[in-house]
Amino acid sequence: MSEGRFARWFDARGWPLLLIGAPYLWLVVLFLLPFLIVVGMSVATNTATAPPFSFGGEHPWINWDPFTRVVTDGLYLRAFLTSILNAFVAMIFCLLIGYPMALGLTRVSKSWRNILLMLVILPFWTSFLLRVYAWMGLMGKNSWFNGMLTDAWNFLVPLDWAVKSIPMMHTNFAVVLVMVYTYLPFMILPLYASLERLDPNLDEAAMDLGSRPYRVFLDVTLPQSVPGMVAGGMLVFIPAAGELVIPTLVGNASQPMIGKIIQDEFGQARDWPMASAVAVALLILMVVPTMIYSHYQAKAEGSK
Amino acid sequence: MTTPDAAAFLRIEGVSKTFGHFQAVKDVNLTVGKGEIFSLLGGSGCGKTTLLRMLAGFEEPTSGRIFLDGRDMAGVPPWERPVHMMFQSYAIFPHMTVEANVGYGLKHEKSWTKAQRAARVAEMLDLVQLTQFAKRKPHQISGGQRQRVALARALARQPKLLLLDEPLAALDKKLREHTQFELMSIQERTGVTFIVVTHDQEEAMTLSDRVAVMDKGEVKQIGSPTEIYEFPASKFVAGFIGSVNSFDATVTGREKPHLRLKVPALGIEVTARDVPGVVEGQKVTLAVRPEKIRLSKDRPEGGNAVQGHVKDLAYFGKDSLYRIRLGDTLIQAHAVNARRGDEGSRVADWDDAVWLAFDPASAIVLVE
Amino acid sequence: MxxxxxxxxxxxxxxxxxxxxxxxxxxxxxxxxxxxxxxxxxxxxxxxxxxxxNDAVINALVLSLKIALISATFATILGTMAGITLARFTKFRGRTLFSGLVVAPLIMPEVITGISMLIFFILMADWIGWPGQRGFTTITLAHITFSMVFVTTIINARMVQSDRAIEEAAMDLGSRPWQVMFDVTLPVISPAIVSGWLLAFTISLDDVVISAFTTGPGSTTLPLLIWSKVKLGVTPDINALATLMVLTVGVGVIAAGVILNRAEKRRLADERLAFRSND
Known part of the structure; x- marks a missing residue:
């Protein structure tokens, strides 16, 4: 009899509880809790103990110093600026290259389209690190690619501007180039999805009402693909701004991006509260683009 | 109703269109007069939509030419044609208001001032009775209203030709009847020439001045709805428009103004309206529409009468459909229920013997 | 046109x-x-x-594969549970927090996820003596956590499309809720589960940043090995390694694509046939 009662309880309450509880508990313990610790840490005081922080001490319980430094110290402000600028420029270039590519994908024949889409997705499955690495090979001083660009440059500019090789590695240019390379699929796929959904009859209707193809693009295609553009833009911007691998490998060490600052504060400086404060500041900065993204996402779902 | 004059407003000359190995439109010739409502009627894949798209300029004919108001349309892109289309899906721009949709065609017209444009949009919205919905977005209005936006948008730029692709297909039955009359009255008021593509014969019959029946890329017959219904030129047209009883027959003689036919399925000789060009002994098809058949209990006077048994009958209220067995043949007859009454007042009941008769004028002889 | x-x-x-x-x-x-x-x-x-x-490369590869296999499997189980939960249980206490928790790791910069995990593991070791040493276990736990939300996204998208009526039909025919899930729900969404597992596997196999934070002495995954080498510059043996990896993945993905494409074509052909025979 008690078994029957257990079975009934399990069907009605236990089973949903298990289904909800297991992933919930996992995320709370291994994601939310660590995250809250970081948030708490950002108002702690750095000490020479192990672990290197404490609450209270000379300071009141809450220590705002790390945050004060984030908004006043030029090092952090410059790092934030560099991050945002690099991510923004990368986003714009992804849009400029990705839009015509996505539009082109909607215009090729069905069989070609599947092959080309697979070719867009394929790099996703290959190692991110190795894709960055591939550009290190291309951008280096002695590479064929750099040599080609150097020859082109020397051919185009006056003789006294001539260079032996183009200094590409360890610049923000390199960072943006590799970001565009690695994040371009994130731009193409949502754009393609939104362009492919458009009714071709709308283009014809605009043409029928007297618009030339470029006007049709401006009046009909472009406005309707804004949600796709925003989605793609945010999918590029958000990870690019917090990027660590790319700037470490090809970036300028004297102009670090914010990810590198967090890592250095934590590792080399052993200043956990400072690292946490920078991290929290980065997250706050991410809130705005995330809101824009989810706003357009909701709009896109709603109009389906 | 305007009759097609010699200086036809729209002239389609020998137009064909091939996609790969598939011939969608085969050597179509037709003319449409100014101010006419002209329908292209046919089943799916008959080429009517391809023909319409060639008029709009979305497709170029593989051969043949199209003249509109005397101008050869070859090579004229869609945006330069004074031809506008009401799409089957309506193709309303979802990101623009009703007003912006209607005004879209005027937006890039340099010769119109802003005030003129606004006035024209207002006039069009008034024409389709959508003034109060001007600021709404397309997803905030009903299907019928969207259809009227599409109509107003296509008319705003004063086209010489308005193309309507299945204009009523997306509407429900009640709305369809209402819209049909509205379309006709708008056509009358604007005087624009309408070309309607439809697969619905009733729609084509009620809406149009003239109809072209198409099949497999070819035009089978062009004529007024009455001509097409009463004088179909082929078995296909007779069967496509309305229902018909058709029988194999052989011509046995000619008695002006009638033909005599031997019809094995009926077991009698039939007198039918004479058709020029038919000779004695020729195999033809005899077609009789169900509503032209009279039913009676007793043998009627005159010829063209034959006796059968009622197999099925369906009561529709205003009329009844009888299926009458005659040997191996089944014949359909429509009888109007003119008198009010109970089941006993019927001409015939299940399994009753009944006489069928039709006038020689109602007997259609088809060669094709 | x-x-x-x-x-x-x-x-x-x-x-x-x-x-x-x-x-x-x-x-x-x-x-x-x-x-x-x-x-x-x-x-x-x-x-x-x-x-x-090179033994170091082989060892790193084996470690990476082990971590990827285990973490992908756990991530798939947890992620599928979360995906089904989100799609089917529209009302339960804490749902808002839960739906936030399954998206947050997607947009959280990897550096922050990595650092918070590392701080968490250090503090836990300090407070309760676990984990005694960082390495295989901590990397695996971290990988499960941030790859399970990708699985959840895939499963949730699939669940939203699937017809709820078939689950109700199973229940109507006398199956208990957990039986319905094993008899109906999971088989129906199995393609999504497979792609979720594959995604979790690749994410784990590819991860540098979070592994770098949660690893300990002696636990070098393949990406970490590559990372330490490429920081010093371009070397020919990394080119060779990269080629092998790219070719393996490329062949795998193309083969999977071809197989899926065939299956889809066969399904369409079957459907056409079925329709015709019904005429």
């Missing part, structure tokens, strides 16, 4: 060149005889030989 304008086709060509020229260049230079990774010095396969006889 669907023309493909030359401009768009040109951009497509350049775009795909942009995608694949760096990878092709890397493959070509993996056969370079020269020690200088970027100067061509004749054809050679010596870097492959030295790579395959």
């Amino acid at each position: 669907k023309r493909s304008p030359t401009f768009l086709i040109t951009v497509l060509c350049f775009g795909f060149a942009f995608f694949y020229v760096p990878i092709l260049s890397m493959i070509v230079y993996s056969f370079n005889n020269s020690r200088l990774a970027t100067v061509w010095g004749g054809f050679s396969t010596k870097w492959y030989v030295s790579l395959l006889s």
Whole structure:
């Protein structure tokens, strides 16, 4: 009899509880809790103990110093600026290259389209690190690619501007180039999805009402693909701004991006509260683009 | 109703269109007069939509030419044609208001001032009775209203030709009847020439001045709805428009103004309206529409009468459909229920013997 | 009227060149005889030989595969549970927090996820003595956590599309809720589960940043090994390693694509046939 009662309880309450509880508990313990610790840490005081922080001490319980430094110290402000600028420029270039590519994908024949889409997705499955690495090979001083660009440059500019090789590695240019390379699929796929959904009859209707193809693009295609553009833009911007691998490998060490600052504060400086404060500041900065993204996402779902 | 004059407003000359190995439109010739409502009627894949798209300029004919108001349309892109289309899906721009949709065609017209444009949009919205919905977005209005936006948008730029692709297909039955009359009255008021593509014969019959029946890329017959219904030129047209009883027959003689036919399925000789060009002994098809058949209990006077048994009958209220067995043949007859009454007042009941008769004028002889 | 304008086709060509020229260049230079990774010095396969006889690489690969297999499996189980929960239980206490928790790791910068995990593990060791040492276990736990939300996204998207009525039919026919899930729900969404597992597997196999934070002495995954080497610059044996990895993945993905494509075509053909026989 008690078994029957257990079975009934399990069907009605236990089973949903298990289904909800297991992933919930996992995320709370291994994601939310660590995250809250970081948030708490950002108002702690750095000490020479192990672990290197404490609450209270000379300071009141809450220590705002790390945050004060984030908004006043030029090092952090410059790092934030560099991050945002690099991510923004990368986003714009992804849009400029990705839009015509996505539009082109909607215009090729069905069989070609599947092959080309697979070719867009394929790099996703290959190692991110190795894709960055591939550009290190291309951008280096002695590479064929750099040599080609150097020859082109020397051919185009006056003789006294001539260079032996183009200094590409360890610049923000390199960072943006590799970001565009690695994040371009994130731009193409949502754009393609939104362009492919458009009714071709709308283009014809605009043409029928007297618009030339470029006007049709401006009046009909472009406005309707804004949600796709925003989605793609945010999918590029958000990870690019917090990027660590790319700037470490090809970036300028004297102009670090914010990810590198967090890592250095934590590792080399052993200043956990400072690292946490920078991290929290980065997250706050991410809130705005995330809101824009989810706003357009909701709009896109709603109009389906 | 305007009759097609010699200086036809729209002239389609020998137009064909091939996609790969598939011939969608085969050597179509037709003319449409100014101010006419002209329908292209046919089943799916008959080429009517391809023909319409060639008029709009979305497709170029593989051969043949199209003249509109005397101008050869070859090579004229869609945006330069004074031809506008009401799409089957309506193709309303979802990101623009009703007003912006209607005004879209005027937006890039340099010769119109802003005030003129606004006035024209207002006039069009008034024409389709959508003034109060001007600021709404397309997803905030009903299907019928969207259809009227599409109509107003296509008319705003004063086209010489308005193309309507299945204009009523997306509407429900009640709305369809209402819209049909509205379309006709708008056509009358604007005087624009309408070309309607439809697969619905009733729609084509009620809406149009003239109809072209198409099949497999070819035009089978062009004529007024009455001509097409009463004088179909082929078995296909007779069967496509309305229902018909058709029988194999052989011509046995000619008695002006009638033909005599031997019809094995009926077991009698039939007198039918004479058709020029038919000779004695020729195999033809005899077609009789169900509503032209009279039913009676007793043998009627005159010829063209034959006796059968009622197999099925369906009561529709205003009329009844009888299926009458005659040997191996089944014949359909429509009888109007003119008198009010109970089941006993019927001409015939299940399994009753009944006489069928039709006038020689109602007997259609088809060669094709 | 669907023309493909030359401009768009040109951009497509350049775009795909942009995608694949760096990878092709890397493959070509993996056969370079020269020690200088970027100067061509004749054809050679010596870097492959030295790579395959390098124990450190082999060990790192084995560790990575182990972590990826285990973490992908757990991530799939947890992620599927979360995906089904989100799609089917529309009301329960804490749902808002839960739906936030399954998206947050997607947009959280990896550095922050990594650091918070590391701080968490250090503090836990300090407070309760676990984990005694960081390495295999901590990396696996971290990988499960941030790859399960990708699985959840895939499963949730699939669940939203699937017809709820078939689950209700099973319940109506006397199945208990948990039986319904094993008999109906899971089989129906099995393709999504497979792609979720594959995604979790690749994410784990590819991860550098979070592994770098949660690893400990002696636990070097393959990406960490590559990371420590490429920080020093371009070397020919990494070219060889990269070539092997890219080719493995490329062949795998293309094969999977072809198989799926075939299955889809067969399904469509079957459907057509079924329709025709019903006529």
